[in-house]
Amino acid sequence: MKLIPHRRSRETEIWLRKETLEQNKRYKNIVRQQDALSPKRDRWIADFLERIQTRGVHVHFDQMRKVRPDEIPSKPKRKFRVVF
């Protein structure tokens, strides 16, 4: 039994509504901050795609393999999101 059935009080319902609203604001703020990080992220991705061709990509624990140039994916035209 992970949750014992019970009746929520009115105060609890109000508290949950208030916290939900605050969480919505928090989420929007995160999306805004992450969108602003895009130029830096593009550079990090370019560095990563370079490293996995020279040093390799982790496959399991300390096992790595070098990725061939023809395996490198290209950026799709759609909007790139990291927060869903």
Next chain:
Amino acid sequence: MARPHIEPFVDRDVSFKKMTLPGFPKGMQYKMLSLDTDDGACTMTVLYEPGYKQPPGMSYAEYELFIQSGSITVGSKTWGPGSYFMVPAGVTLEAMSSPRGATALLFYNYGEPSFVESDTDHAKAERHRFTAVNSYENMQWTSTNFYPATAPGCLVKILKFDQRTQGFTFLYCMTPNFWQDNISYHDCCEEAYHIWGTSWMMQFGDLPTGGYFYRPPYINHGAFASKLGILAIGRTDTQLYNHFHFNPWTNIEENRQRAASRIQHWKPDLYKWINMQGHNHPVDFEHDHGHAHGDTPHHHGDGSVEHKHKKKRRRK
């Protein structure tokens, strides 16, 4: 679980608020990290003010408590940083106090926070699942035994493991100069809080001390790095499998498709069986079925696997 993708969020950027929910004693403050808007389950950083006192009592929902700093006294025993409690729903925790104050992480699972004063367990409480351990002093670091595994230098201490879902709660650390060059996603929800240190992820940048994330399934994260190392607590709701790859631009749908395709290749017979059956109610003979109707062979966890109920007639 209906929690949004909260990543990254740093609790040091916001102030504590007084806990005002009915039943909770005065002297407890909190910062909300994430909330399930359906059932009220949530993760909070909490502050027990010096002199905090809580009578014996229980919660309707299972909860986990992890002490970050300071100490609390439960009954006659004092618990310092690193102490972890898993308190099943309805299990009474002895009187608790914090003479000098403490900060902690509080995870309510499956329901909203509640506190009901009581010196006896609820009739439905599963006392045998109660856990209390000081994870800093009484547990040792082990390597992750997943396949495929995270890179060398990521170590864990397993605090809770759910046999049915394989969801677990764990401390983890990254050694100084840890790095892992791949991108990962999982079939489970994952959340984590940085107790100390900063790590970097290619999608989200730096996550410092007090940094937190709640990440729904199939969301890319990584590559990873940490210059000075980190100490963190993490949780999943079901089995954690590392789906590694190196395409930074895949989305949730593509990642889910890939995971399903992999299951098709890894467990072809099971995949085919699930697809071919007329219904999707696989029954585990070690667990109750949870059927709504009971009109297909099933069992009640009593070893009798060929059990049927007649279909209920609907009233006209």
